[in-house]
Every structure is written in structure tokens, then in C-alpha cells.
Amino acid sequence: MDEKLYAVLTGDLIGSRQLKSSGISYIEHLNKSLEYVGREYMLPPFIYRGDSFQGITSEPESALKDAILLRLRLISGFNVEEKFPRIDARVSIGVGEIDRLPDEGYRLGDVGEMNGEAFEYSGLQLDRIKNERRNLAVKTPWEETNQELEIHCKMIDRLIDRWTKKKCEAVMYRLEGRTLKEIGEMLNIDGSAVHYRLAQTDYEIVELIIQRYSDVIRNKAEMCGSNESDEGPGVQVE
Numbered sequence: 001m002d003e004k005l006y007a008v009l010t011g012d013l014i015g016s017r018q019l020k021s022s023g024i025s026y027i028e029h030l031n032k033s034l035e036y037v038g039r040e041y042m043l044p045p046f047i048y049r050g051d052s053f054q055g056i057t058s059e060p061e062s063a064l065k066d067a068i069l070l071r072l073r074l075i076s077g078f079n080v081e082e083k084f085p086r087i088d089a090r091v092s093i094g095v096g097e098i099d100r101l102p103d104e105g106y107r108l109g110d111v112g113e114m115n116g117e118a119f120e121y122s123g124l125q126l127d128r129i130k131n132e133r134r135n136l137a138v139k140t141p142w143e144e145t146n147q148e149l150e151i152h153c154k155m156i157d158r159l160i161d162r163w164t165k166k167k168c169e170a171v172m173y174r175l176e177g178r179t180l181k182e183i184g185e186m187l188n189i190d191g192s193a194v195h196y197r198l199a200q201t202d203y204e205i206v207e208l209i210i211q212r213y214s215d216v217i218r219n220k221a222e223m224c225g226s227n228e229s230d231e232g233p234g235v236q237v238e
Contacts, residue, residue, distance in 0.1 A: 006058055007063035007095050009045065010053070011052065011090050011092060012090055013074075014135065026087055030087075034055070037067075037070045041055050041056060062214065063093045063217075064209070067093055068175065068206065071089055072168045081165070090135045094119060094139055095139070096118040096120075097117050121139035125137040125139045136153045155205065169187065170194060173187075174198060180195055
């Protein structure tokens, strides 16, 4: 095991029983949403136990943005009209070391054999936010960082919960870095309408939180990397 940091994203759909009874093809939508955020993941997000999912990224500084984009995609991407059910997910991010990684020929069954603090943190936090009726959490090896991120995640939850599907859609495109003109063309509305829609969301707060998270985790990762031994055993690859 080395001191390189990874992020494990673990989550599940909210209200999947109701979605299933309504006849909505939510699994296909979940698959597409996971592909959308996990294209570059070392272990692309996969679905297990029907409505749960997990993925591993070697770029932990991007994990919070990925989790937010996933939720916004789920909420807005199935059908943006409010009369259709709102699909959302709980997502827990565990940042830390991983004891063993899969090789290129991994099978989904191999994932259960992997372990490490990133897996432990992600799983424990998911259980906790289920009990607290929250939808986003991050846990790292650093307590002072965890205290700060706890506040940030609660703020993001509060914002997303009050956004309509159309606002989630606009914020999603904005977080991707698209201009107002580009968003307007995608949504078939003019730039002023996009500006008005975004102005009602306070999305800039989310951007600031994402940047703060990224800076903190990147700095921590660099510190871990500087402490690695050139002769260390490294992460085990089966």
C-alpha cells in the first residue's frame, strides 16, 4: 500500500421502490448518468444490488464536482418537466488510501475484495446520511477537513433540494463550464433567460465550494506524495 490518495464514490437512488412501481426505466437513466461522470475513472461507476453504485477515481480532487454533476444529471436528465418523478441519489465520497486495486481485466465481483480507508469512509458515510436524511457527504483522513466539508455538503444539499429540474439542468451545464449562450442554445432559450434562471439558484456558492474542496484535497494529495518512499511496496495489483 502506498500513500497515494483515491476517492471512492458510493451511492444509491432515493425512493427506488416508488420509481420501480411507477414503471420508470430508472436503471437505464442511472447507467447513462454514471457514464456521464465516470468516463475517465480508473474503475468506472457500476450498479450493484439493483439501485446502488460505486466507482473509484485516482483524481480525488474532482470527486465532489463529479458527485454534484451526477445528482444534477439524475434530477434533470430523465424528464425535465416537473410532472414527472424527480430522480435523485445519495452520494458518499471517501478520500484516502486503497490497499489493493484491480488489474485491467477486473470483474465486478473483484471489487468486493478491494479494501482500504477510502472504501471504509465512503461506506460508513453513506449509512450515516441515510439515517440523517441527507444526500451528500465526504470523509477524509483529516478531521479538520471533515468538519469543514460537513458544512459545505449540508449547504449543497439545501441548495439542490430547492432547485427545480430546469434549474438543476442549467446549473449542471454551467458547472461544466458552458457559457450562457451555449446553455441557451442547448435549452432553446435566450441568454437573458438563462441568466435569470441561474440567478435564482445561488450556484456561485456551489462553484466556490467545489473549488475549495479541490484545492484542499489537491494540497493533501501533494503532501502525501511528497512523503512516499522510493522503495515502498506500492499498491498491490492483483
